[in-house]
Amino acid sequence: MPFLEIFAPIASDMNAVDALIRKKLHSDVVLIRQVAEYIIHSGGKRLRPALVLFSANALGYQGRQHHELAAVVEFIHTSTLLHDDVVDGSDLRRGNKTANALFGNAASVLVGDFLYSRAFQMMVGVDSMHVLQVLADATNIIAEGEVLQLLNCHNAEVTVAGYLQVIHCKTAKLFEAGARLGAILAGVSSEIEQAMADFGMHLGTAFQIIDDVLDYSADESETGKHLGDDLAEGKPTLPLIHAMQHGTPEQVARVRRAIENGGREDFPAVLEAIQSTRALDCARNHARAEAELAVTALQPLSASIFKDALLKLARFAVARSF
Numbered sequence: 319m320p321f322l323e324i325f326a327p328i329a330s331d332m333n334a335v336d337a338l339i340r341k342k343l344h345s346d347v348v349l350i351r352q353v354a355e356y357i358i359h360s361g362g363k364r365l366r367p368a369l370v371l372f373s374a375n376a377l378g379y380q381g382r383q384h385h386e387l388a389a390v391v392e393f394i395h396t397s398t399l400l401h402d403d404v405v406d407g408s409d410l411r412r413g414n415k416t417a418n419a420l421f422g423n424a425a426s427v428l429v430g431d432f433l434y435s436r437a438f439q440m441m442v443g444v445d446s447m448h449v450l451q452v453l454a455d456a457t458n459i460i461a462e463g464e465v466l467q468l469l470n471c472h473n474a475e476v477t478v479a480g481y482l483q484v485i486h487c488k489t490a491k492l493f494e495a496g497a498r499l500g501a502i503l504a505g506v507s508s509e510i511e512q513a514m515a516d517f518g519m520h521l522g523t524a525f526q527i528i529d530d531v532l533d534y535s536a537d538e539s540e541t542g543k544h545l546g547d548d549l550a551e552g553k554p555t556l557p558l559i560h561a562m563q564h565g566t567p568e569q570v571a572r573v574r575r576a577i578e579n580g581g582r583e584d585f586p587a588v589l590e591a592i593q594s595t596r597a598l599d600c601a602r603n604h605a606r607a608e609a610e611l612a613v614t615a616l617q618p619l620s621a622s623i624f625k626d627a628l629l630k631l632a633r634f635a636v637a638r639s640f
Contacts (some may be wrong), residue, residue: 321363321638324630327623328371335367335388336385342389342436349421354430357396357417365525365631366496367392372631373500373514376624383444387499393437394457395492398464400430405468406551448502456495463487472552474574478559485526486519493522513615520612525635527605530555531598534589536639549588552580556604558588569594581598602636609636 325332332395343354367388374384402408403416404423418426434457441453467484470476493580533548536555548555554577562573569591576584592598609632618623 322417323633324627324634325364325368327627328368328375331371331375331385331388332364332368334382334385335364335371335392338389340387341393342393342440346430348575349425350429350432353400353417353421353425354396354433356420357391357400357429360411360414362395364392366395366492368494368631369521370500370516372624372628373518374503375500376619376622376628377501377506377510377514379500379504381503384500384503385419386440386444387503388447388496390437390440390453391492391496391499393440394453394460394488397430397433397437398460398492400426400433401464405464406547408547417633420590446502452495452502456491459487459491463489463491467553470554472560472578472580473554474577476554476559478556481554481556481559482523485523487512489526490519490522493525494518497521510618513618517612517615517632520608520615521632521635524605524608524612524632527556527601528636528638529610531557531601531605532639533557535598546582546585546589547578549585550580550582554578556601557592557597557606560600561588561591564597565591565594605636609633 339358340355343351343358344350345354355510370384370388372393399411400417403411404418406425408416409419416426417429421429437453441450463484463486467488470480470484494515495518498511498515501514530548533545533555536545544550550556558573562570565573569587572584572587573591576588612632612635613629616625616628
């Protein structure tokens, strides 16, 4: 399904969010504007802010604060990308040079801090303690996830449960927050609010698992990143964990060495182990199960074009090739 087709029901809302993002990026400090505008406008999918808009519209919200919160979520996400690329030493994202590759690590970290603080300024304007609590908790948990991932790097003993804990904190938590924020604005029951949060959590988990699958199977021209980046950084993702659980002793030893040492030297052998153990199929099945849980969470919602789009988004998260 075409990605733009899914976003069609919120096209005007997304235009409003983009205009707000451009406005809120303004700073008298030229370097802040340069770095922030570069990363914001470098071709992201805008999934997280879209969840705020879809959720609010699906639940009948009337107003404009969903634009503010969608921009807040995008700023938080962008700040984590800036920090991530510095920590990982990445030089390519979405087919473009990373901000740290162009402007340096110091500028990337500090502009990431600017985006975090600008997001919190905007949160206050919504004047909702519940909104503040959700976003404050989310940013704190995301930071914990970043540290957990750092601790897991080069650790070949990471379990599936440990891998999923990182995903839930680092990636899925902001998906969860975005979907929950739309429900808060709509003033729905706590049960519906939780259903939307569950949808976001399962969608974000499925999305990240497929990201990790694509690191060993994608067309680099579509993803805009190098195959094997996770392996080079020593990240024990689900395909590697599965290969270690089901591979031959020789394959297990090679995958273990690759995780512990990092780099790309063992990539061909690791890829062979992943393929022979059908690790990618296993990971995709796990992602499909998460997407089905996301779909189930939407059952209490009334029929609408926005609910339909959310259902399509769950399918897209698993079927995508970029």
